[in-house]
Amino acid sequence: MxxxxxxxxxxxxxxxxxxxxxxxxxxxxxxxxxxxxxxxxxxxxxxxxxxxxIGRIRGMSHIRETAGRIVVGAMATHDAIERSALLREKCPLLPETAGHIGDVQVRNKGTIGGSLAHADPAGDWPAAVLALDADIELAGPRGRRTVKADGFFVDLLTTATAPDEVLVEIRVPITSAKVAYEKTEQKASGFAIAGVAVVVEQGGVRVGVTGVAAKAYRAKAVERALAGQSAPTAEGIARAAALAAERVEALGDIHASPEYRLHLAEVNTARALRRAYGN
Missing domain, CATH: 3.30.43.10 (Uridine Diphospho-n-acetylenolpyruvylglucosamine Reductase, domain 2)
Incomplete structure (x- = not known):
């Protein structure tokens, strides 16, 4: 059409x-x-x-380290993020997640800012920026403001971006290699039926989930269950992963029922946690 x-x-x-x-x-x-x-x-x-x-505006596709943070321009393509040596060394969750997006053609043209602003409930980037506790910078007629990733995704295809604002940058922390992204995808499109991103830090873990509900979310019950544990047991990970969709109203469509999405949230959370912790 x-x-x-x-x-x-x-x-x-x-x-x-x-x-x-x-x-x-x-x-x-x-x-x-x-x-x-x-x-x-x-x-x-x-x-x-x-x-x-905005595709021809200069200075919006950078990937650089600034003041101990990694700054990614909104027009950085999935492919550029996947191939970035800086990100592979200092924020490996981003290139790992990028490699799960669509196919080569999509990764060469699609951008991280466009994907986040669209807020598709099956998109991959929301899980990653939530797990990284990213700062999202918006520019508008009133100047610039920063929104935490946890407050950026409001509802289905809806974000905190005002109609007169442009998403310009994403800022993420430098992390260790103790990260993982696990995803069950729609085979034709590559969109997530359930995707889980994990970042393990000293004394804690952050878990972002996409594809399951109307918006991506932090699995905070999982995070609380593993708080203070640097090397949880397999049993501890399983118990925590069972909380991945606690109080979540799951989506249902031709690709997966709500019950199946809830099941996949638990399964992929366990897989991502095991890999990030090295179990």
Missing amino acids: YPAPFEYLRPATIDEAIALLVTHGEDAKILAGGHSLIPAMKLRLAQPRYIVD
Whole structure:
């Protein structure tokens, strides 16, 4: 199907992009890599009157270390993240997660910022940024502000980003290699039916879950169960993983029933924890 008619706008700077969003309000949508917006437009699930293409704005695809944190520009592609030597050394969960996304064509064009802003409940990046306790920087007419990943995902396809704001950067901590991402995927699309990201740190663990509910979430009951344990037993991991979907209302569709998603959340949490802890 063809998209509904729209006007194409191509700002040269972030400030120009923000000005266009202010002018056109909710009639405008940002185009990054296009792998979320364009399919929705072709199905006419999204019918924006204005497309604001930020793909040619310079300085939005960086991956660098700054003040003890890793800073990733919103326009960094999945492929660039997967191949980054800096990330493989200092934040290995990001390249591992990138390798699970779609196929080579998707990874070469799709961007981390576009994926996070779209907030697809089956996307991979939300689990990773939650497990990393990332800071997400937004730019708008009122200046810039930072939103913690745990407060960024609001509901199905909904984030804390205002209609006149642009997601510009993601900041994550430097971590050890004690990380893992385990995923059960839809075979045709590669989207997550249940994906679990784990980051083990001294004295604790963070667990992000995607694909199971209407939005990605931190499995805080799992984190509490393992708090203070540097080398939990296999039995301890199993008991903690059983809490992965505690009080979660799971999605159900043609790919998986709610019950199956809840089961996969537990299974993939156990797998990710075992691998991250080295069990």
